[in-house]
Amino acid sequence: xxxxxxxLCMMAxxxxxxxxxxSSGAAGSARGSTRGDGDETSRSRGGGWSAPEPPTNxxxxxxxxxxxxVWIPLLEASCDPxxxxxxxxxxxxxxxxxxxxxxxxxxxxxxxxxxxxGPRAEETAADRDDRLRAKIxxxxxxxxxxxxxxxxxxxxxxxxxxxxxxxxxxxxESFSSAQAALLHLIREEVSVAPAxxxxxxxxxxxxxxxxxxxxxxxxLLDATSRAAGVVEAVASAKLIEExxxxxxxxxxxxxxxxxxxxxxxTEREVEPRIVQTSGDVVSAACAMxxxxxxxxxxxxxxxxxxxxQTSKASGPAAAPRLNAxxxxxxxxxxxxxxxxxxxPWPGYRVDCIAPLANAMFARPLVCDxxxxxxxxxxxxxxxxxxxxxxxLREWALWGVRNLCAGSDVARGEIERMxxxxxxxxxxxxxxxxxxxxxxxxxxxxxxSARRAASGGDGGGPSPGAGDSRGAAGSIPGGSLxxxxxxxxxxxxxxxxxxxxxxxxxxxxxxxxxxxxxAPPNWKVADLS
Numbered sequence: 001x002x003x004x005x006x007x008l009c010m011m012a013x014x015x016x017x018x019x020x021x022x023s024s025g026a027a028g029s030a031r032g033s034t035r036g037d038g039d040e041t042s043r044s045r046g047g048g049w050s051a052p053e054p055p056t057n058x059x060x061x062x063x064x065x066x067x068x069x070v071w072i073p074l075l076e077a078s079c080d081p082x083x084x085x086x087x088x089x090x091x092x093x094x095x096x097x098x099x100x101x102x103x104x105x106x107x108x109x110x111x112x113x114x115x116x117x118g119p120r121a122e123e124t125a126a127d128r129d130d131r132l133r134a135k136i137x138x139x140x141x142x143x144x145x146x147x148x149x150x151x152x153x154x155x156x157x158x159x160x161x162x163x164x165x166x167x168x169x170x171x172x173e174s175f176s177s178a179q180a181a182l183l184h185l186i187r188e189e190v191s192v193a194p195a196x197x198x199x200x201x202x203x204x205x206x207x208x209x210x211x212x213x214x215x216x217x218x219x220l221l222d223a224t225s226r227a228a229g230v231v232e233a234v235a236s237a238k239l240i241e242e243x244x245x246x247x248x249x250x251x252x253x254x255x256x257x258x259x260x261x262x263x264x265x266t267e268r269e270v271e272p273r274i275v276q277t278s279g280d281v282v283s284a285a286c287a288m289x290x291x292x293x294x295x296x297x298x299x300x301x302x303x304x305x306x307x308x309q310t311s312k313a314s315g316p317a318a319a320p321r322l323n324a325x326x327x328x329x330x331x332x333x334x335x336x337x338x339x340x341x342x343x344p345w346p347g348y349r350v351d352c353i354a355p356l357a358n359a360m361f362a363r364p365l366v367c368d369x370x371x372x373x374x375x376x377x378x379x380x381x382x383x384x385x386x387x388x389x390x391x392l393r394e395w396a397l398w399g400v401r402n403l404c405a406g407s408d409v410a411r412g413e414i415e416r417m418x419x420x421x422x423x424x425x426x427x428x429x430x431x432x433x434x435x436x437x438x439x440x441x442x443x444x445x446x447x448s449a450r451r452a453a454s455g456g457d458g459g460g461p462s463p464g465a466g467d468s469r470g471a472a473g474s475i476p477g478g479s480l481x482x483x484x485x486x487x488x489x490x491x492x493x494x495x496x497x498x499x500x501x502x503x504x505x506x507x508x509x510x511x512x513x514x515x516x517x518a519p520p521n522w523k524v525a526d527l528s
Contacts, residue, residue, distance in 0.1 A: 005074050009094035012070075015061050016102045016109065062102065062109045064125070067116025075117070075181040099185040104211055105197040110186060111219035117178040119247075124173050175227060180253035183223075186212075187257060191264040210281045211268065212261075217285050220258055221293055227255035228297060229337030231344055252344050259351040262290065266358035282359050286366045292332070294356040295375045298349065298382070299328035300339035307385035307393065319384065327381045329374035349389040353382050357399030360406060367406030376413050379403060418442030433494045446494050 060066060077083045078090025091098070103110035115121055196209040212220070234240055234248035266282050282290075303322035305311045310319050343349065356379070360367045370376070382396035403410045419437045436445045 004088075005077070005091040006088045006094045008070060009074070009091035009098045012061050012066075013094060013098040013101050015057070016098065016107065019058055019061070020101075020106050058109060058112065062113040062116060064116045064122040067113065067121060071113065071182075072117055072176070072178045075178040079177070079181045079184075096185060096189065099182070100189040100193075103186050103216065104189050104193055105209070106199065106213070108213045108215050110182075110212070110216040114179050114182055114219065114223070115173070117182060118176055119174040121173075173226065174247050175230065175250035175254045177250055177253060180250060180257050183254060183257035183261060187261045187264055190261060190268075193268075195269065210284055212265065212281055214284060214288075217281070217288055220261060221285070221288055221290065223254060224258040224262075224293060225336050227251040227258065228339045231255060232300075232338045232340045235340065235342065235344075236338075256345065256351070259355070262294070262355040263351060263358075266355045283363065283366070286359055286363070286369065290359065291356060291366060291370050291375065292373055293336075294352050295370065295373055295378055296332040296336060297339050297352045298356075298378050299332045300341055301343065301349070302341070303327045303381045304349070304384045304386040304389075304392065307387050307389075310384065311387055322381055327377045329377075332373065343388065346388045347390065349382065349386065350392050350395055353379070353392065353399060354395045357395050357402060360399060360402035362402075362406065364406040367403050368409055370403060371407045371410040371413065376403065376410050380414070380417075419444060431494070433497075435494060446497050 062071075074091050074095060076090075078095055080090075083089035101107055102113065115125065118124065190211055193211045200209060210217075230248055230251035234244055234251075237244070240248075262285070265285065268281065303324055305321075306319045313319065340348075356370070356375070360370060370379075379396055379399045383393050383400065385393035385396075400414075404414065419442045432448060434447050436447075437443070438445070
């Protein structure tokens with residue numbers, strides 16, 4: 001059995017080449033020139049000429065029948081560890097060649113091939129077409145002047161069945177492990193693909209050099225969204241059927257492979273420009289909505305809580321919890337099914353942030369798109385990192401760098417985030433502290449409160465060190481700050497300074513430098 005898959009993949013590879021060659025040859029004839037698409041396109045392996053096939057023959061290679069009888073068994077065997085002892089099982093090297101030919105650059109068969117691998121693929125496609133036709137007819141209004149809306153719906157229901165009535169039965173596309181295996185192969189081929197299509201002619205347009213055609217990019221965006229919706233639907237369900245659990249497992253694998261494809265696509269070394277250049281597949285994907293999809297995946301989860309000791313600290317040293325409503329814009333939750341609210345696998349946030357950060361590199365239009373969608377707060381929140389998402393902070397910092405370099409809107413939003421004043425100023429003054437915020441740099445300076453020249457300061461007492469440290473128990477000023485403690489970073493810094501033993505008995509102008517005596521073995525230079 002291991003000897004049959006390689007010839008099958010070889011034959012499918014050759015047929016794909018002839019179908020692609022027929023389309024390319026027709027375009028070349030219109031320009032008054034002919035071109036070959038490699039050895040397997042214009043010439044057979046045996047050295048003789050092979051006739052091109054019409055594009056309509058793609059169904060025999062990537063259609064539902066071929067997917068059910070050929071590609072599902074091959075793809076399942078290719079990822080089965082028990083079949084590793086037979087080199088030809090699953091198609092071997094020829095399976096990789098077929099995927100590269102059918103799905104990369106001029107190969108446009110990835111959507112059709114991937115749909116053919118799903119459970120009940122043919123029935124799902126037929127039902128989708130019926131629903132689309134029924135929707136078009138229903139939107140057209142009554143068929144005649146004497147026909148009301150109810151008669152029209154019954155007439156269309158007689159023609160198209162339950163599809164015209166809009167029944168509530170779930171007929172959405174399901175997922176399979178074979179689809180995940182195919183997407184993994186596409187990911188591997190994209191990672192090693194050259195910068196431009198080696199088979200493209202010298203006068204080919206920019207779209208001819210996209211490592212994944214626009215149809216494949218559109219399908220991947222849709223598959224990523226649908227897979228994320230299935231994962232969340234099963235995770236939030238109270239009762240889970242066995243079939244739904246199997247579908248969710250396959251959907252999780254498909255989602256992971258789709259995000260992996262977006263990651264390797266955005267890591268391709270293609271020089272970006274303001275105007276799309278040859279091979280800049282990232283600009284094409286971003287024009288279709290890739291930044292919104294990645295931001296929506298991040299916004300569906302709670303903000304990161306920090307990594308390492310930051311997430312475990314308590315008291316004044318603990319990092320403040322971020323407001324999810326400010327970090328995650330509500331508009332990103334519209335237009336798609338609910339996305340996962342919990343991490344489906346370790347590193348999920350990184351798989352979402354890394355493609356977004358790479359896509360913003362030297363692409364001002366993408367940076368402005370991210371800023372307008374509310375992505376500045378999402379990227380900044382990711383710089384805290386989180387346990388289980390290794391290098392999330394580093395990827396987020398890379399994204400902040402690219403975002404600030406390419407968008408004036410993002411830079412202005414970040415500049416407005418710097419501290420302006422301490423919201424806890426009255427409570428801190430009652431504790432004997434003075435907090436100053438530099439309006440230019442946003443730096444916070446904590447010192448002792450200035451004593452008024454007269455007996456009273458009009459704003460409450462100014463106790464000494466003994467009063468401020470003994471009135472509130474273990475945390476000085478805790479009773480004045482309330483049960484929740486300080487509300488701002490400046491307030492938390494002041495409380496931390498008091499806990500560490502800051503002496504506030506001295507006036508604000510007192511400096512420790514004047515009372516400092518250098519040890520005799522130090523060399524002190526006069527820099528005045």
